[in-house]
Amino acid sequence: MMKTIGETIKEIRLNKKIKQTEMKSISQSSLSTIEKGRLPSIELFLDVLKELDIDMMEFFYIQNDFQLPERDHLFKLFREQKQSLDEKYILEIQEKYDEYLTRTEDPFISSLRDILDIYLQINKTQSFNVTHDDAFEMWADIANRKVWYHNDIYVLTKIFYIFPIEQIDNVINSAVEQLKKYDNFPHIYFFKIAFFVNCSRHYILAGEPLKSKQHLIAAESLAKRHQIVILRLTAHYLLAYSDFVEGNIAQAQKRVNSTTQILFDLEKLNENLENDGSLNYADIANDFLKDWNKFLDNNKNK
Template sequence: MKSIGDTIREIRLNKGVKQSKMKSVRQSSLAEIEKGRVPSVEIFLNILKELDIDMQEFFYIQNDFQLPARDHLFKLFREQKQSLDEEYIKELQSKYDEYLVSTEDTFIQSLRDILDIYLEINAKQSFDVSHDEAFEKWADIAERKVWYHNDIYMLTKIFYIFPIEQIDNVIEKAVEQLKKYDDFPNIHFFKIAFFINCSRHYIYAGASLKSRPHLIAAERLAKQHQVVVLRLTSHYLLAYSDYLEGAHEKAQERVDRTTNILFSLETLELEDKNKKDIPTYERIANDYLKDWKNFLDQQKSATK
């Protein structure tokens, strides 16, 4: 990875800006920074502002237009589409272990612990698992007065192993804490995923009616920001509370409408790419249909 000074110099020269023309820093100071002196945070931010580069992009450029290792590992975790995909989980674990050998990073270690939880859930085919590290992380975050973005993200990934009565207050607090991030870049994606994760937890725990307000919020945000798949997910998950409220036909219509759209999206994507690809939308649709069938079977068994 290039030094901070080398990266500043590279950006400055590419934009055709002379050292003497920079207004955010004296020429002598800039020359020292570009030779290796680490700038203060204030000067660094002022230089980035003048060069019209934000901090995230700067570090991306510094790492030869690639995400730094930590950000890349977090990206891989976020991109999990199926949390119980054992092969993918083990691949991630290997990458995390390799990174953690030379770096002490509590956040990446926490993500590594969550992967262990997923494997345990997969082995037991149940969310009724016990994991000491997860309980410790939960207790640590829950007692804080202020929860930050990554704290809330982590909580949504370990919801499933805690009982409903323990979750209610935490979700309520997380919703309040998230309000501080209303103006944070791209926060709507996080909020939609958060509301959906909360809702899934309630549904898996047999408390589907509690999922409704979160799903309505998720669907509204997804519609506002044109996030199609998450809007469809929210729409589909509302079927569970519809059914429990007695609107069986409405619930089934939601499921049919959602899965039909997903199958249609899959067809359009394949035609557009003109090649066979992993059936992303088709897989999601089939997973929804499978989960819905299991739910209906459970409801029928409960009424016998």
């Protein structure tokens, strides 16, 4: 059984060795009643979390014994479904969604289940030319709203490709415009990159490659700005140090060589593109080599 909000606040407070009387955001008497079961106002709750140095997402993760709450876990399963035509995985997720939906009404999870139905139809017909009444109703409902929220946009970006090509432009352009409100939302760039790439793929498959251009430019710009490739390369390079210590010297050197070569190749590519102040990959490669050679020198006589 999930702990109450008060029990979780108390657990965090005691773990940080903070006495009730030491809390500045709330009186001792109010904190005592909350820890015994009274729900705090949202303003007070946020003040307490700030003082405990815990954000809301982490708080509910802790409350659920360091696991995602069920709804968040179900959403995570959907996001991890990388291959939309993996029928076995889709059916497994649907079974979990059905069980959850028998216990609670949840429009968002219900929408995700409808999307999984669409994926199954695509798999069966081997075509994006499928009809799904619930999907069209979703679009009609969301399109009439003045503001689209994150989950609204997320749902539409997963179903836009089943609409007639003459309608897709409207769906995509509306989603792009609404997404601008979320430019400062945490980690939104991952979502945006995937959306722009998926839009582009659909236009190309539909015989409209020129319409993909603006979306691919946006995806490339976001990926460059947030240095997604460089983080992966850095992690790969840093593993060379543990390889060396474990005695896998040849593997360690191969890791360093391959990583730095990719960086030098990226810099050559960068030179052929417009210079917009992005990372200098050659400088990063040279820093990697400098650190690695210093490490090798320090280990020569050991």
